[in-house]
Amino acid sequence: MCIRKYKGEAIRATRRVAPTEGIIMSFNPDIHHRRSVRLRDYDYRNAGAYFLTICAFQRECLFGEVVEGEMQVNQFGEIVREEWKKTDIVRENVILDEFIIMPNHLHGIVIVVDGVGATRRVAQNESTLDTRATRRVAPTGPVSGSIGAIVGQFKSAVSKRINTFRDNPGCPVWQRSYYEHVIRSEAELASIRQYIADNPRKWDLDENNPENVK
Numbered sequence: 001m002c003i004r005k006y007k008g009e010a011i012r013a014t015r016r017v018a019p020t021e022g023i024i025m026s027f028n029p030d031i032h033h034r035r036s037v038r039l040r041d042y043d044y045r046n047a048g049a050y051f052l053t054i055c056a057f058q059r060e061c062l063f064g065e066v067v068e069g070e071m072q073v074n075q076f077g078e079i080v081r082e083e084w085k086k087t088d089i090v091r092e093n094v095i096l097d098e099f100i101i102m103p104n105h106l107h108g109i110v111i112v113v114d115g116v117g118a119t120r121r122v123a124q125n126e127s128t129l130d131t132r133a134t135r136r137v138a139p140t141g142p143v144s145g146s147i148g149a150i151v152g153q154f155k156s157a158v159s160k161r162i163n164t165f166r167d168n169p170g171c172p173v174w175q176r177s178y179y180e181h182v183i184r185s186e187a188e189l190a191s192i193r194q195y196i197a198d199n200p201r202k203w204d205l206d207e208n209n210p211e212n213v214k
Helices: 029-033 075-085 147-165 186-198 200-205
Strands: 048-055 064-067 070-073 094-101 105-112 179-183
Touching (some): 105 147
Antiparallel strands (some): 048 179, 064 070
16 A cells, blocks of 8 residues: 655746647647547657646646646656656657646647757647658557657656655556547647646646546
8 A cells, every 4th residue: 555655845837838829729628538549550759749648646636736727736746847857858859848747647748850869849840740651560568769668767767756755665656558649730739738738727627636526
């Protein structure tokens, strides 16, 4: 049984990134609220943009709280933020776009660019988004450099640090899997950026909010 030993002082969450100017779209809840089916023949090492949601184990509010529409992370949330921001530091072909740490989950956009050493900037044109034909990938778990591998390494690093802090090795921090959506257009990218930025303000309506579990 996991024993929760820490109640951290709330601190300010990471800053928000402004959505693309001139594009205002409502976010399609079907993209977020159902588990995206992995594209069986799609190579997730391909260049493209991905919307990811990674949830805490049993959706426990480990990472902080929302106060008056603003997310405030605790020390565990700060660990999540630090490890997430390392993602594109240690991988030259990965760019982090908009992200937000919520009380029991993280939303983030990850952009994979062609070739090591490619220009490190947020995609602003259609060529950076995935529009190519798919390729078959061997069904053998996360392939090195794939989105699955990136998420797995991030989750492992966070779990190790949090469990070291609370002196509780082996206690689950994350759900086993994660939610994903392949972003296929500039308009969709802008819409998801807006959805992420608005997430704390809409926490009262969020299905991940424990108060909304019936």
